[in-house]
Structures are given as C-alpha cells and as structure tokens.
Amino acid sequence: MTPNPQQADPQQVAEAVGRAMYAADAATRGLGIELLDIGPGRARLRMAVRPDMLNGHGICHGGFMFTLADSAFAFACNSYNKAAVAQRADISFLAMVPHDAVLTAEAREMAGGGRSGVYDIELRDQHGKLVGLFRGHSRQIKGEVVPGLA
Amino acid sequence: MTPNPQQADPQQVAEAVGRAMYAADAATRGLGIELLDIGPGRARLRMAVRPDMLNGHGICHGGFMFTLADSAFAFACNSYNKAAVAQRADISFLAMVPHDAVLTAEAREMAGGGRSGVYDIELRDQHGKLVGLFRGHSRQIKGEVVPGLA
C-alpha cells in the first residue's frame, strides 16, 4: 500500500481536472477561450472578442460575456474533481465591451459547505477595468470529472 | 399635415425594430438564431444546438442557453424603438439540453413603468419542455433603434 501524494494534492487535482475539461469542452475552445490558471475553487480564463460576438451596437453581445464567466465558473466548481453543475447564475453588465477587447474572467469560491457552492466571477478587460460581475450557484452531482483521480 | 398610422402602430414599430436589429446583430445571426415573432414588449427566438455549443458533458453549454434568452430579451426591450440596454440578468438551468435540441426563447415584459424594464424569458425545447428561466433588467438610454420611426 503506497501513499499517492500526487493525487492527494488539491492543486494538482485541479490542474488535471482543468486539462481534462478543457480538452473535452468544444464550446469553450470554439470561442477561443484560454484556460490561464486553475486551482482548488478558482479558475482564470481569457477570451478575445471576435467579430462574430458583436451585436447591433458593434459591442460584445452580453451572452458571450456571460459564456466566458460561466466557463470560469464551471472550471472552478469542478476543480475538486467532484462533478458539479450550474443551477443558476446572474450577471451585471457594468460597461460596454468594444470589438477589440480581451476579457479575463476570474472565478473564486465564496461558499462551498456541503454539495452546494457559490462562486463569484469578475470580468475585466485588458486594462484591468471591471466590466461585469457574475455570481453562480452550483450543485455537486454523482461522479468525478477525471475518474479515479482523487 | 398627414397622420402616419403605420409609424404609430406599436406592432408595426416592433416589427421594423426587429428587422433592423436582426440585420445588424452579427452575434445573434452567427449562432443561427431566428427571429420568429416580435411585438410590443415581447419577442420569440429559436436556436438549434450545434456541435460547437457542446460542453464536456456533450450537452449545450449554459452560456449559449443564456445567449439565446439574452437576445430575446434585447429584442423585446427595444421593441418600442426606444434604445434600451441590459443592466443585469439571471438564468435558472432546469434541464440538460442535448446535442440535437432546438430551443425557443419567449420574452415578455413584466414591468416597464418609466425607463426601467423587467422581462421574463422562458426557454423551451422542441417538445415544449421548460429548460430554463431567465429574468432581465433593462434601462432605456437616449436614442432610437430605427431613427425617425416612431
């Protein structure tokens, strides 16, 4: 019986989950979203606004701001390798996001006792300006993201 | 001085706004979203789930469910030809949406006194099953969607 310190380390678990989720997530990759960083209960993702994300005002459609934040939420709330799903989420739009913006979403766990979680995600542009606030509620379901990992 | 009944009719105003917004909205068109119906304070849009909308579970990424609802919200809250923007929105995810689903979002105005509006959007699949509930808060800004229309 050998201890397996690699699997027990929460940071390494989170990174393995992040790699597996990212590889499988066609939607996130299709939007050009990058996974910059992941750890226990947190994740940081980046997306450059593209022409096909612009609405009639020539600015980023709020749905794509939400989608970036929602992906960050998903990576963060699955980072313990216990499969979790979003139950609900909300977003506050604080500033218009122009066609050439590069957005970063930073997710952190606010509460995680039991199987329910609350995560806050901040959306900032390439100058660090806060352009959106997102709060998501997750629920753990049965199963692991990476079976047998931890 | 001739009356102009066409411009004064709220239904015709809404339809003209819908055509103009749809033509200009690259994001909504790029997702294959169709504008099925629009009227004063309401709109109905449809989107077929595509392979590039699937997450790692092989189901529709919640961000695309939100985006469809958010587009319906935008059409409905601009339907009076007074330019309006989303301030915030929330979504409840009620059921997983499989890869071959066709979603319809129906938006209706719940409150609209003054310059603030509240809109509820129901997301249903092709069998009529409710898969998401969205509530959005809008704020009218200066300007018209179609200048000079009404």
Place this chain on the structure above:
Amino acid sequence: MTPNPQQADPQQVAEAVGRAMYAADAATRGLGIELLDIGPGRARLRMAVRPDMLNGHGICHGGFMFTLADSAFAFACNSYNKAAVAQRADISFLAMVPHDAVLTAEAREMAGGGRSGVYDIELRDQHGKLVGLFRGHSRQIKGEVVPGLA
C-alpha cells in the same frame, strides 16, 4: 387495509401543512401576515404595512416586502409536506409602497423536478398593482413538515 384518501389528496396535504407552518412561524405571525390560500406548489399571503415597517422615506422598507414574499415562497415550497429550505432568492422593487398599503404575495411553482424548485412570487397592493417580483430557489431536505401526514 383501508385506503386513506384524505392524506393522499394534495390539496388537503397542502392545507394541513399550511396550518402547521403558520402556527409555528412566530416571524410570519408577528408581522401580521395572514395565510389566505395554499395548495400544491402555491400559496397566497397578505400583510398590511405598519408604522414600524417604514423607512426614512416614509415608505415600506424593502426588507418587509421581501419577508412577505419569502414567507409565501416557504409555504408554497413546503406544500407537498416534504421539508424544503430556501437556497436563494431575489426581488425586483417596481413601485414605492406607501404607509397604508395592504400587500398580497402570490407564489407559484415554476419548476419542481427532483429536489430543487423554482418559485415566482408576485407582490401586489390592494388595488392589484404589481409592486414587486420575487424568484426563489428551494431545496428539499430530509423530513416532513407534518410527520406522517403524506
């Protein structure tokens, strides 16, 4: 073995739950809230605004509007006699509520598959004017409200 139709009837179960909850709920009774009606997945409650509910503007403090709606939510989501708790809720304030208003909160279930529920509550004054919109998310826990009832 005798069938027990009384206990099996959802309406009668809801009414028994309503009576038991109301009798035990010091907070709801202390605010002078009346339980007007209850049924499976729904409830209707009434509260007259009192001087000790007024804020510095001389109107009803939003917290008491929320509390009335939250009580309606609690009665509705427990009406199946499966104990349920509020996980989160939001309220939109649509109109100022004057010192002499009588508010009614009507709760209805929007989604209830599984152990999670979504309830919408409308707050209206004595003239039927919509003054608030509330959406709550509930979660069933172990136990019954009235043990052994259904």
Place this chain on the structure above:
Amino acid sequence: MTPNPQQADPQQVAEAVGRAMYAADAATRGLGIELLDIGPGRARLRMAVRPDMLNGHGICHGGFMFTLADSAFAFACNSYNKAAVAQRADISFLAMVPHDAVLTAEAREMAGGGRSGVYDIELRDQHGKLVGLFRGHSRQIKGEVVPGLA
C-alpha cells in the same frame, strides 16, 4: 467666502448621512439594528436575532437576514448624499441562523459609475461565520439625503 472643508470630506458626509438616515428609519431601528460604521460606498450594521424573527424551524426567518443586509445596502448606496433607491437585490442563504445569533452585515460598493450602483453585502454571525451573501443594484434619484450638505 470661506471654504467648508467639513462638508467636502466624503467620510464626514457619509457619517452625517448615516446619522440622518438612521434617525428617520423606523423599520431599521424597530428591528434593533445598530449602525456600526459608515463611509463612502460602505456601511456596517448589526442585529441580534429576536424571538419574533424565528420561523417554524426555530431559526431566523430569511426575511430578517435580508432586511438587515438591505438596510446596510441602503446606508452604503446613499452615503454620498445623493439619494438612491434599491432596484433589486438577491440573497444566498449559506447557513441556518440560530435564535441567539448576532448578525453583522458589511456592505461595499462593487461598481458605481454613473447613477447605477452594485453593492455586495456579507452577512456573518458573531463568530465571523459567513451565513449569507447579498448583492443589490441601486439607482440614484433626484435629491439629497441631507439637503445642502454636500
């Protein structure tokens, strides 16, 4: 013509607003809520749970948790002496609050550009445990809280 440095200092303005609001707010005082601290865009309030705040489970009714947070929100978003009203708010209930708890609500401004504001309020018990998260959206209206102050 003499400069009036006292009125121009944001901290002193906030404190004067806090005193005036608290004196006029029968609802907040009636619940035994204390104003512990106020500053530009922030406020901290405290409330001891009372027997008349308990629901049928013998714990604090969520409505009173909301009311405390909503009062903190109101003090914070009016702290610039520009009259502001709540447009909407949401609360996540993270833990049951027993009959003898003393709750503190700490409000801080997350976004305040223009006339719209977003405030986050944390609710903690006397041991520092996080029991609720509240997010409120405010809108400035005409007028000042303390006329002529700043």
